[in-house]
Amino acid sequence: MSAQHMPYMLSAKGLKKSFGAVTAADDVNIDIPIGQRVSLIGSNGAGKTTFVNMVTGYLKPDAGRIELDGKSIEGLGPRQITGMGIARSFQIPQLALDMTALDNMLVAAACNDGHQSFWRPAHAGDRIARAEALLEKFELTAHIHRRVAELPGGVRKLLDIAMALTGKPKLLLLDEPTSGVSVDEKFPMMDTISAALSSEKVTVLFVEHDMEIVTHYSDRVIAFYSGRVIADDQPESVLSNVEVQRYVTGTVKQGH
Template sequence: MSALPDTRNAPVLQAAGLQKRFGSVVAASDMSLEVGHGERVSLIGSNGAGKTTFVNMITGYIRPDAGSIALDGRAITGMTPRAITHLGVARSFQIPQLCAGLTVLDNMLVATACHGRSLSFLRPAHRADAIERAEALLKRFGLAAQSGRRVSELPGGVRKLLDIAMALTEQPRLLLLDEPTSGVSVEEKFPMMDTVMQALEEEAMTVLFVEHDMDIVERYASRVVAFYSGRIIADAAPADALANEEVRRYVTGTLR
């Protein structure tokens, strides 16, 4: 019997040589990236640069044409999104995936049921534990007072917070946030991100977030990875990445 891989010193995420084409469009060209424990990494780039394709390959929604992906040293290339979720990868979406007709608490319970292996939303024997975990997460995200409100009544920033809280119901090791401030008002975006980052401090997880707002990137990322035309053009601390000539030309538009 072959030995299991030693994952004690492995990066949380290791992507090597990822390639992906959609017809004549190159969405990923030899993308390689390692992310360590506890990092806060922002993925930046213009629309079509390859950010979402990268996230979709990591989470199993798209299978790369070539290359490999490992989580804590374990190969996950080609696994289904559900299998990858159970290994400790979670994501939120640019448009929150919520049940508008249900309350905030019931949305949390639905997420618990979907992420877990037993339908705690439906089975009374598991409901008390699920409610306790859900209420604890809602408190951390400043949503306890909204628990009984229907999602359809909530403003955009609160919906974003709920979507991220739902992603944490299985206590992931790697969390991917797709444009967390998209659709959020200027007044809401910094308080919302403060809440998110403070809530995540209580979880031992690594965070990758796709973001177009460079003020958010500079304030909350410990590292920036920039994409252009399906390839990674910069990978550095925020100040260094944003000063990169290619990033200024192709991403931020500050170099003419």
């Protein structure tokens, strides 16, 4: 298939979603090429989380179409969509605190392995090798046998993202990867995440409020306001957009 006819990794057309009188998605159209790193920005209630929840199957759009790698996914449930290649990490890591980092990885791998191989032992050799390799990529080897309850917040965030990759997803959604992380830690942490994801060949979509992180780690920024996309371009262009400055970053100058 020639490059110009390759499908987008994610394509959303005409998405609409309302909750009573509140319009959370108003004709949202987004195409994300394979391998791109895209950040979603917007104030609380702007529509970015609604978009992510529709993509991951937690919400059904009222109208519109969503395709993953050329295949329709709108209307499918979260487990079906995960099986088709979408993984998600959370703002608050979803971890088993009494288990070790490695065992959390192995449980995630068992859940992501699909129905045919789910009943293989969680400690199968190939799963352990894959888990250990991912932990090494995220610089977590020193924590491999530690209980998650003992790990600091930043390490838990990295572990949560590593767990999302156990199923070798095509598209990874990250929910505020640096929230709750100190100023001194956020760039080293994002460097670690960025390096690990580069070797995984995965398309990345992340929700982020930190505009320094957005500027440094995104190929592209999509800004939401009131259920609509108000800007979609390279980071510098979007962050200099007057509507984005007014409704998202709060940096619009007097007189605009």
